[in-house]
Amino acid sequence: MAKRSVSIYDIAKLAGVSTATVSNVLNQKGNYSEKTRELVERIAREQGYVANFAAKSLRAASTKTVAILTPDVSNDFFSTLVLDVEGRLRDAGYSSYICNTANDSERESAYVQGLLSKQVDGIVYIGGTTHSPIEANVDIPVVHIDHTGSTGVAREVFVGNDLPRLSYDMTATLFDRGCKHVALVSVSASLYRTAEHDQAAGYYAYLEEHGIVLDKNLVLEGPHRQTSLLEAEHLVSNCLEDGFSFDGVVALGDRVALGVVNALKAHGVAVGSDVRVIGMDDSIYSRISSPAISTVNRHTAAMSERAITALLEMLGGAEPAQTHIIVGHDVVERETTLGA
Amino acid sequence: MAKRSVSIYDIAKLAGVSTATVSNVLNQKGNYSEKTRELVERIAREQGYVANFAAKSLRAASTKTVAILTPDVSNDFFSTLVLDVEGRLRDAGYSSYICNTANDSERESAYVQGLLSKQVDGIVYIGGTTHSPIEANVDIPVVHIDHTGSTGVAREVFVGNDLPRLSYDMTATLFDRGCKHVALVSVSASLYRTAEHDQAAGYYAYLEEHGIVLDKNLVLEGPHRQTSLLEAEHLVSNCLEDGFSFDGVVALGDRVALGVVNALKAHGVAVGSDVRVIGMDDSIYSRISSPAISTVNRHTAAMSERAITALLEMLGGAEPAQTHIIVGHDVVERETTLGA
DNA sequence: TTGAAAGCGATACCAC
DNA sequence: GTGGTATCGCTTTCAA
Numbered sequence: 001m002a003k004r005s006v007s008i009y010d011i012a013k014l015a016g017v018s019t020a021t022v023s024n025v026l027n028q029k030g031n032y033s034e035k036t037r038e039l040v041e042r043i044a045r046e047q048g049y050v051a052n053f054a055a056k057s058l059r060a061a062s063t064k065t066v067a068i069l070t071p072d073v074s075n076d077f078f079s080t081l082v083l084d085v086e087g088r089l090r091d092a093g094y095s096s097y098i099c100n101t102a103n104d105s106e107r108e109s110a111y112v113q114g115l116l117s118k119q120v121d122g123i124v125y126i127g128g129t130t131h132s133p134i135e136a137n138v139d140i141p142v143v144h145i146d147h148t149g150s151t152g153v154a155r156e157v158f159v160g161n162d163l164p165r166l167s168y169d170m171t172a173t174l175f176d177r178g179c180k181h182v183a184l185v186s187v188s189a190s191l192y193r194t195a196e197h198d199q200a201a202g203y204y205a206y207l208e209e210h211g212i213v214l215d216k217n218l219v220l221e222g223p224h225r226q227t228s229l230l231e232a233e234h235l236v237s238n239c240l241e242d243g244f245s246f247d248g249v250v251a252l253g254d255r256v257a258l259g260v261v262n263a264l265k266a267h268g269v270a271v272g273s274d275v276r277v278i279g280m281d282d283s284i285y286s287r288i289s290s291p292a293i294s295t296v297n298r299h300t301a302a303m304s305e306r307a308i309t310a311l312l313e314m315l316g317g318a319e320p321a322q323t324h325i326i327v328g329h330d331v332v333e334r335e336t337t338l339g340a
Numbered sequence: 341m342a343k344r345s346v347s348i349y350d351i352a353k354l355a356g357v358s359t360a361t362v363s364n365v366l367n368q369k370g371n372y373s374e375k376t377r378e379l380v381e382r383i384a385r386e387q388g389y390v391a392n393f394a395a396k397s398l399r400a401a402s403t404k405t406v407a408i409l410t411p412d413v414s415n416d417f418f419s420t421l422v423l424d425v426e427g428r429l430r431d432a433g434y435s436s437y438i439c440n441t442a443n444d445s446e447r448e449s450a451y452v453q454g455l456l457s458k459q460v461d462g463i464v465y466i467g468g469t470t471h472s473p474i475e476a477n478v479d480i481p482v483v484h485i486d487h488t489g490s491t492g493v494a495r496e497v498f499v500g501n502d503l504p505r506l507s508y509d510m511t512a513t514l515f516d517r518g519c520k521h522v523a524l525v526s527v528s529a530s531l532y533r534t535a536e537h538d539q540a541a542g543y544y545a546y547l548e549e550h551g552i553v554l555d556k557n558l559v560l561e562g563p564h565r566q567t568s569l570l571e572a573e574h575l576v577s578n579c580l581e582d583g584f585s586f587d588g589v590v591a592l593g594d595r596v597a598l599g600v601v602n603a604l605k606a607h608g609v610a611v612g613s614d615v616r617v618i619g620m621d622d623s624i625y626s627r628i629s630s631p632a633i634s635t636v637n638r639h640t641a642a643m644s645e646r647a648i649t650a651l652l653e654m655l656g657g658a659e660p661a662q663t664h665i666i667v668g669h670d671v672v673e674r675e676t677t678l679g680a
Numbered sequence: 681t682t683g684a685a686a687g688c689g690a691t692a693c694c695a696c
Numbered sequence: 697g698t699g700g701t702a703t704c705g706c707t708t709t710c711a712a
Contacts, residue, residue: 005401007705018683023707030708031681048477053458054403055705058394058688061345073438074419083414083440095454098413098438100423114435118393137388229628258628265630288569288598288625290605347689358699363691370692371697395689398704 006047014043026051057119066311067097067115069108070126076254076283077300081126081145084304092312094121103129112138122311125151141314143307146298157310159303159325166296166329167202170250170278173294173331175206177276177338179248183218185235185260186252187228199252217244232259233266240267247275254279254286257293261336277336291335302327346387354383366391397459406651407437407455409448410466416594416623417640421466421485424644432652434461443469452478462651465491481654483647486638497650499643499665506636506669508542510590510618513634513671515550517616517678519588523558525575525600526592527568539592539620557584572599573606580607587615594619594626597633601676617676631675642667 008026012019017036024030025040026049032040043049057063068085070078086096097115101108108128115123116138123142136152146160174182184203207214220235232251236259239246251257257279264271271277272291279286279295286293306327310320348366352359357376364370365380366389372380383389397403408425410418426436437455441448448468455463456478463482476492486500514522524543547554560575572591576599579586591597597619604611611617612631619626619635626633646667650660 005705008707009705019706020684020708021682024682027707033681036681050453050456052398052705053454054394054398055688056707058392058398058690058705059707061688063394073413074416074423076414079414079419086440095437095458097435100426113390114393116390118435227624262628262630285628288602288628290602345689348691349689359690360692360699360701361697364698367691373697376697392689395704396691398689398706399691401704 005052006049007052008049011040011044011047011049014047015040061119063119063121064093065095065097065118065120066122066124067099067111067120068124068126069099069101069111069128071101071103071128073098073100075127076285077146077281077298078127080283080300081304084301085124085126085145085308088304088308089124092308096124101128122315124307124311141311143311143314145303145307155314155320157307157314157320157323157325159307159310159327161298161303161329162326163198164201164205166280166298167199167250167252168206169202169329169331170280170296171203171206173278173333173337174248174250174276175210177248179276181215181218181246182248182250183220183239183246184250184252185220185232185256187222187231187235187256187259203250215244217242218246228253228255229259229262232256233263236260236263237267240264240269249275249277251277251279254281254283254293254295257295257336258285258289261289261291261293272335272337272339278331279336282332286332286334289336291340294331294333294335294337297330297332299327299329345392346389347392348389351380351384351387351389354387355380401459403435403459403461404433405435405437405458405460406462406464406655407439407451407460408464408466409439409441409451409468411441411443411468413438413440415467416625417486417621417638418467420623420640421644424641425464425466425485425648428644428648429464432648436464441468456480462655464647464651481651483651483654485643485647495654495660497647497654497660497663497665499647499650499667501638501643501669502666503538504541504545506542506620506638507539507590507592508546509669509671510620510636511543511546513618513673513677514588514590514616515546517588519616521555521558521586522588522590523560523579523586524590524592525560525572525596527562527571527575527596527599543590555584557582558586568593568595569599569602572596573603576600576603577607580604580609589615589617591617591619594621594623594633594635597635597676598625598629601629601631601633612675612677612679618671619676622672626672626674629676631680634671634673634675634677637670637672639667639669 008019008022012022021032022040025032025037066089068082070082073079073082082098089096099111122140125142125144125147127146138153142153142156144158186200220239222231222235249260251260257277260277261271264275269275279293282295282297286295306325313320348359348362352362361372362380365372365377406429408422410422413419413422422438429436439451462480465482465484465487467486478493481495482493484498526540560579562571562575589600591600597617600617601611604615609615619633622635622637626635646665653660
């Protein structure tokens with residue numbers, strides 16, 4: 001039905017004006033009479049004219065498009081951020097490419113290469129640990145969310161939580177509820193987070209600060225061989241079966257926490273009283289679990305807001321006000337720390 | 341660091357050859373000597389040359405890019421499909437735009453308009469109920485996954501399950517396990533699925549076929565006011581509190597099933613024995629629930645495979661072998677129908 | 681207020 | 697084997 005391709009030239013011919021005038025009218029720039037405007041607009045509509053983006057951006061050397069890179073859109077924490085970022089960019093008149101890198105640096109290289117070729121105006125990098133070597137040559141602004149470690153890009157901004165502080169608060173919450181022996185469970189999210197070290201730091205810091213001797217048997221770290229949920233379940237089961245005991249668990253992630261809760265329940269432990277558990281991310285998992293899991297809200301909306309503000313500043317040619325932005329976090333207590 | 345923009349012309353000048361030759365070398369087309377190849381490739385690399393996609397596709401009138409439209413990437417069922425589709429397209433040499441429509445037809449119109457302008461070669465439409473009026477004018481191939489109802493596009497293919505059959509099998513599973521009074525719970529997924537009617541059809545068909553009188557009090561349908569999980573929880577709670585009883589529940593969706601299970605547990609019902617429950621989608625929710633929820637695997641991998649095959653056929657200019665493709669489904673029984 | 685024409689970067693045809 | 701050049705669709709001076 002639709003024409004093979006209606007160009008601005010076709011419209012110009014039909015309207016009996018020049019392409020320059022059509023362009024002006026359609027972009028509401030320059031001068032033209034009301035009569036011309038009506039004529040051109042009507043014909044464009046009739047012909048189902050759609051501006052050719054390639055031609056446009058070839059000329060303009062700007063695409064009004066940014067790329068959102070993330071390791072895993074199917075992860076609740078990331079998908080929330082991705083959608084939020086995408087929405088804000090759309091509001092600002094930008095389109096987004098959403099790219100799922102799966103933390104595969106080869107794939108990431110291919111993406112970045114492609115994006116550069118597609119002349120994206122900027123990049124939003126959410127989570128992730130890998131760094132494409134190509135990235136060092138990127139000359140467009142980059143914003144990182146929940147992701148540390150510079151890529152060597154000229155203009156980049158980091159937005160995230162104060163992770164050591166966050167895990168410190170998680171740990172404190174458990175001790176404040178009376179726990180004496182608190183375990184740390186971390187599924188080596190090398191797959192997802194670059195910040196294991198930072199995340200665990202607060203746990204160690206709390207213990208040290210309060211003169212509590214670290215029991216290494218209670219530091220459960222697993223590789224990301226399977227879903228973090230199952231991995232965590234195994235770690236905790238093994239720990240219990242090996243006869244170690246604890247009355248609190250800091251779980252680095254809600255999926256991890258859910259695995260912990262499942263393992264505890266399977267061993268007949270009363271979660272929320274015998275053992276208290278706190279997760280992180282305030283995701284859907286923490287809410288659908290029963291008992292409901294205490295967790296930490298990481299203010300993702302604030303993250304994306306700050307990130308996009310910074311990106312837009314850079315896209316506008318300005319220097320960003322700050323290059324390292326820390327957003328707050330809130331401990332959200334539910335049944336696993338408060339009891340039923 | 342990187343040059344403002346290195347064009348093929350710059351490379352040609354530096355290499356002392358013509359742009360035509362550079363183009364040939366870089367695209368491995370036409371003829372050129374080994375010596376020229378080396379020279380050109382070296383200089384291109386040194387200069388960090390990246391082909392300008394806009395210029396390329398302006399000329400080629402093809403972008404090797406397709407759009408993936410879906411109502412909600414954060415929904416497990418859809419995100420699985422999106423990632424799968426994206427991967428297959430990448431393997432076939434296509435890039436994807438992932439677009440989250442939120443079932444907002446206005447936003448969808450804006451997207452489709454933008455995509456047309458960006459000259460995407462095709463569209464993959466996953467789920468969703470709305471239809472942009474613009475779509476009728478689309479002259480590129482469209483593939484629909486889990487989504488019925490034509491858009492009036494010239495070249496379109498539908499891929500999905502046999503939904504009436506699917507809900508028939510769900511219902512049969514419960515009766516086969518000895519249930520006598522089976523309820524149907526559906527959170528008017530108008531937000532997500534266009535196919536409520538088809539989905540419920542199998543339930544009615546089974547009853548009728550087996551001479552079972554329909555008890556309308558056991559057909560629980562709610563709007564999608566809140567998350568389907570909570571909505572389902574309320575529906576079931578209300579039903580129990582109103583004194584109606586049942587020993588089986590067909591839940592149209594795993595999130596719905598999870599809500600049902602939560603409500604039953606809250607009312608002290610033994611799920612899996614007193615009342616059996618079956619969900620649909622075989623998503624993470626059915627596995628993380630305790631008791632684990634029986635569900636239906638919808639063969640999403642097969643869906644995306646068939647869909648992309650059909651799309652590639654159309655992109656290649658061929659007529660698709662079939663325009664309506666049905667993929668199979670499997671009932672997966674877990675604790676909520678088998679018992680503990 | 682309008683138009684002619686240059687040019688964005690890459691490709692492809694056709695000469696050489 | 698290599699190069700000149702028209703062309704894709706649009707924007708943007710600069711003149712008229």
